[in-house]
Amino acid sequence: MTEPDALTRAAVRRAFGRYETALVDNDIPVLDELFWDDARTIRFGATEELFGYDQIRAFRAARPSAGLDRSLDRVDITPLGPDHAVANATFRREGVAAVGRQSQVWVRFAGEWQVVSAHVSSRPI
Template identity: 60%
Template sequence: MLINDPATYAAVSAAFDAYETALTTNDVEMLDTLFWNSPHTLRYGATENLHGYDEIRAFRARRPGANLMRTVVDRSITTFGHDYAVANIAFTREGEARIGRQSQTWVKIDQEWRVVAAHVSWMDR
């Protein structure tokens, strides 16, 4: 098994960076693009469990676009082969005492990296 092939790692890192920028600037169109358009896609958030691309997309469309900035304090990306990766971060947000955590599973589908599963949660410091 090829772990963290440099080219694959760079591609997933770029996709992750695009996601982070889209999230913090509320670029809903880009966020929708980066998630796999499938009923099998999952996103478990701090207050919601979303099953399927349509539920995730609807959530993004109605989510408030304010106070989205955050600071990534820890980041780990691991690629497996050329088509599968996991990305995890810990983050802080101004005015929030807890630490945020985000996990994403990325798969290369039709030559593009897409999030197929995601989880966001908060933890007391």
Template identity: 55%
Template sequence: MEINIPEVLAEVTAAFMRYEKALTSNDVAVLDALFCNSPHTIRYGVGENLYGYDQIRAFRAGRSPAGLEREIFNTAITTYGRDFATANTEFRRTSSTKTGRQSQTWMRTADGWKVISAHVSLLG
């Protein structure tokens, strides 16, 4: 079976943009749906290390929706075959002058593209 890389890239980009919209609008249901429901899913945040879907979900449920608006730039989305991809971006919250970085590892599942690992950090 031939892999259509532009098609796969479009799928992952759409999932990434869906995540971005859900993040900035605090749509917790969509954010939960985009993370893989597995005890092996990891999210390292600016001030928290979350191991497993349950911890990630609890973090999202308890997070304040204030100050989530941001601009993203230098986004690079790369596919590795049909079922695996990475998404990396820089961001700046509208309420801050600091630049942040976000990386995600995406995997195609029976339920669509899911984040299996994520990392968020701020520069100085």
């Protein structure tokens, strides 16, 4: 691994950790901050297809805040250059017989890492 890759991986891991904390705490302002404010941003969830920052923001604001706790099984960060990376994670929720899967494309804009595309799904275990 090259030094730039290591720096990108560490920076995206920090951003991913901040996202994870905001997700389980339902910290909507931080979640909004971590998604790129653009009509091209996409988030596919377990039951929704959200196109554009405005739809993602509206979904977060309307989503129930209960039952968001989860435990991460694995997180892999793949740098694609100094300003781009992909994060993939698997997770579990207590009492749910499924493995959750999450993929995110992160891009650094003006020094800040933001998600431009995300996909969340699960599979039964």
